[in-house]
Amino acid sequence: MRILVRTSRLAIWGRRLALFGFAVLLVSTGLHMFGQIASPVFEIALVIGTAIGALAFALGVAAYVTLWVSGDKGWGPASVGVFLGLVCLGPALAALAFARLYPSSADVTTAVDDPPRLVMAAPDAPQIDPESILQSFPNLITRIYQIPPEALFVLAQDLLRANGWTVLGIAEPSQVDNRVTVNALRRSLLGWENEIAFRVAASPMGAQIDLRSASLGPVYHDLGDNGRAIEAFLLALDDRVNAYIRDNLAMADDEPIAVPGSSGEEPQAQ
Incomplete structure (x- = not known):
């Protein structure tokens, strides 16, 4: 059978x-x-x-x-x-x-009281606790560097372009507000669109920069994507500023010091 x-x-x-x-x-x-x-x-x-x-x-x-x-x-x-x-x-x-x-970082910034302005994003995120954001993203704070604001702006803009983000616009400083804001479009790895804004201003110590990142459309939870993105941007900017300061110090050390009579001529008697 x-x-x-x-x-x-x-x-x-x-x-x-x-x-x-x-x-x-x-x-x-x-x-x-x-x-x-x-x-x-x-x-x-x-x-x-x-x-x-x-x-x-x-x-x-x-x-x-x-x-x-x-x-x-x-x-x-x-x-x-x-x-x-x-x-x-x-x-x-x-x-x-x-x-x-991660907590939701659908709209996060280093300047809670006065965040950089967005031009495209219209986030509709729930209220975000700044303390919980800092616990998850400890590097998400305002940066103050001892370099000229113009140099900081160039470094930040170069880093933005190096990341492949698309510049949406640059708000030039006015007589009332001497700050420069750059808005850019960032696409996440899987294709979600977010808006990044950074603002450079003069400070008593040199220059400071604040960032903001928000999902382009309303989302309930972005899985920490915006927070990780601008935290990585700030850490990379720290490295670039350190390199800028180191290079400028090296150039200053290499400048020859003028010594009377060093050109072969006898110093004139007084």
């Missing part, structure tokens, strides 16, 4: 759904990174892909149990469903981890 060995339908559907969910996430992520679809569309695709991945994972696990009991075929398709289902769940799990690790 021949025993009929079948392929588990749970395993087959788990693989099909896993492949479909993975394709949805992969294609939508690529399109969003290159600006081909809007962020709301991408977020809907993320939800759909994640839900399909969760279903594929559940079917794959159910297929394992069925195969163990029945002895049918389908371990390969079931494994594909479980593995790709976990891959599809990866972004959601990472988002949960970042949401637990």
